[in-house]
Amino acid sequence: MSREEQHLRVDPIACEAHGLCAELLPERVRLDDWGYPIVDDRPLPPELVAHARRAAAACPTLALLLERRAIPSVGGRAAAEAQERASRNVRATQA
Amino acid sequence: MSAAANALPRLLHGADPRGGAPLAAHLAHHGISSLFAVEPAWLVAEVERAGLHGRGGAAFPTATKLAVVGHRRRRAVVVGNGSEGEPASAKDAVLMAQAPHLVLDGLQLAAAAANAGEAILCVKDSLGEAQAALGRALRERDATGRDALPVRVVVVPDGYVTGEESALTHLLNGGRAVPTTTPPRPFERGVDGRPTLIQNVETLAHVALIARHGADWYRGLGTAAEPGTALVTLCGAVAKPGVREIALGTPLAALVQHGGGDLSRARGVLIGGYFGSWLDPRAAASATLDVASLRPLGASLGCGVVAVLPDDACPVAETARLVRWLAGESAGQCGPCVFGLAAIAEQLERLADPRAARRGKRDGGDPLARVRRWCGEIAGRGACRHPDGAVRLVASALRTFEADFEDHLRHGPCRGCALPPVLPLPDEPGALEAAA
Numbered sequence: 001m002s003r004e005e006q007h008l009r010v011d012p013i014a015c016e017a018h019g020l021c022a023e024l025l026p027e028r029v030r031l032d033d034w035g036y037p038i039v040d041d042r043p044l045p046p047e048l049v050a051h052a053r054r055a056a057a058a059c060p061t062l063a064l065l066l067e068r069r070a071i072p073s074v075g076g077r078a079a080a081e082a083q084e085r086a087s088r089n090v091r092a093t094q095a
Numbered sequence: 096m097s098a099a100a101n102a103l104p105r106l107l108h109g110a111d112p113r114g115g116a117p118l119a120a121h122l123a124h125h126g127i128s129s130l131f132a133v134e135p136a137w138l139v140a141e142v143e144r145a146g147l148h149g150r151g152g153a154a155f156p157t158a159t160k161l162a163v164v165g166h167r168r169r170r171a172v173v174v175g176n177g178s179e180g181e182p183a184s185a186k187d188a189v190l191m192a193q194a195p196h197l198v199l200d201g202l203q204l205a206a207a208a209a210n211a212g213e214a215i216l217c218v219k220d221s222l223g224e225a226q227a228a229l230g231r232a233l234r235e236r237d238a239t240g241r242d243a244l245p246v247r248v249v250v251v252p253d254g255y256v257t258g259e260e261s262a263l264t265h266l267l268n269g270g271r272a273v274p275t276t277t278p279p280r281p282f283e284r285g286v287d288g289r290p291t292l293i294q295n296v297e298t299l300a301h302v303a304l305i306a307r308h309g310a311d312w313y314r315g316l317g318t319a320a321e322p323g324t325a326l327v328t329l330c331g332a333v334a335k336p337g338v339r340e341i342a343l344g345t346p347l348a349a350l351v352q353h354g355g356g357d358l359s360r361a362r363g364v365l366i367g368g369y370f371g372s373w374l375d376p377r378a379a380a381s382a383t384l385d386v387a388s389l390r391p392l393g394a395s396l397g398c399g400v401v402a403v404l405p406d407d408a409c410p411v412a413e414t415a416r417l418v419r420w421l422a423g424e425s426a427g428q429c430g431p432c433v434f435g436l437a438a439i440a441e442q443l444e445r446l447a448d449p450r451a452a453r454r455g456k457r458d459g460g461d462p463l464a465r466v467r468r469w470c471g472e473i474a475g476r477g478a479c480r481h482p483d484g485a486v487r488l489v490a491s492a493l494r495t496f497e498a499d500f501e502d503h504l505r506h507g508p509c510r511g512c513a514l515p516p517v518l519p520l521p522d523e524p525g526a527l528e529a530a531a
Contacts, residue, residue: 010430010476011276012276012429012430012431012432012476012477012478013275013427013428013429013478014276015277015430016430017430032431032435032436032469032472033434033438033469034420034431034434034435035430036430036431036434036476038472038476080222084321
């Protein structure tokens, strides 16, 4: 079993710059000069995951996504495939 | 293999500017090749050994794409991409108009290699000559029963992002030509939901020659790391602008000289089109046209545009113009692209255009500092690479012409800012033609 990490991603087409994400998760999201989020996509530390999930759920256009990615340690194709499988929207799999 | 192994041109050998080389002439020049006798697995292996990379700008390994699409469960669709959105580029237009059978051979071969059940050729709306030549060529092929698959020619609207793979797929599925957030990528689920191979038309023409002559022949020109030839479009301060075929690794200065220009007297040179990079002529003096030489300079050959800026032109004004145009070509879907590119264009215009400079004075702020910050913030935040490409162009301009930007910041627009523009944009007949 490969371990997984959670990352934040923005769907730039869906995002309409409501800015709630930056309010709810200032640790990882800041806004650019036009109000669109700039997210830090490094792996989320465990203590931020619940906050991130809340921020994603609060987005009016559901443009903030939490993604699981395999920690790239296995190497080669297996890791790439695991990453592809894992990179589905967490919310979609939980729904 | 062939006696002409090291002869240029290859793709443009026998190319006919009077409506395209007819089938008989095409076969006389390139040899009679029965397309159906080529074993798909052999062709994929040969394309891989040849080291062919896509010529639409992204330089993805062609054999990988062929194999990936060919190995999926559903029958694939092959799309020849002749949408040539780059305003300064004319290479695909010239190739389709002058050597249509080579492109069509390549399309059939790629279809066979990818086990495709459908073949589509997308041609930009404004390329009337190419459409006519391809239409004639297809009628000739129909009459001789040359093709395994019928080819559907689809005329696609002009537009910078039209040729982006997901945008083209949307268009072929009846939607607007706008990029999508990935995945699924077109090779997974593309046209009609089927795996879709999208290849630039020049790439297809190379496949047609590799199928005839093999990988060793292909590698007979170019460098060991980057074999083969490429079509480039030379424009700007050269006496003879237009499309040339070069061996990869050709010195940049030699190409410019061949076009009747002088790199050492240029103000700058833009490589790779409007998503490309500006280079200082002194830094580029010993550059060769291949990744190994261009990457350390922060440039890549991209779609093959080499634009020479004349001595008296202003790089700040030219860059501002290009960015304003690129901002207008945004598909309008993603905030950082829509607002960011327009804002960068406005700040650059403050430096190069007297009216915008007066407007800017009222706004205050340091336009250069803003542009530098935005360049760092915008890249990677669109659904497609449009904002990244625009920002790369701006960043290369700031790097290459730093003194000029600082000078404009302090003293306002220069004399060169008032001169007629040099780099061609659509609907600007004043600019020098990228002659086809």
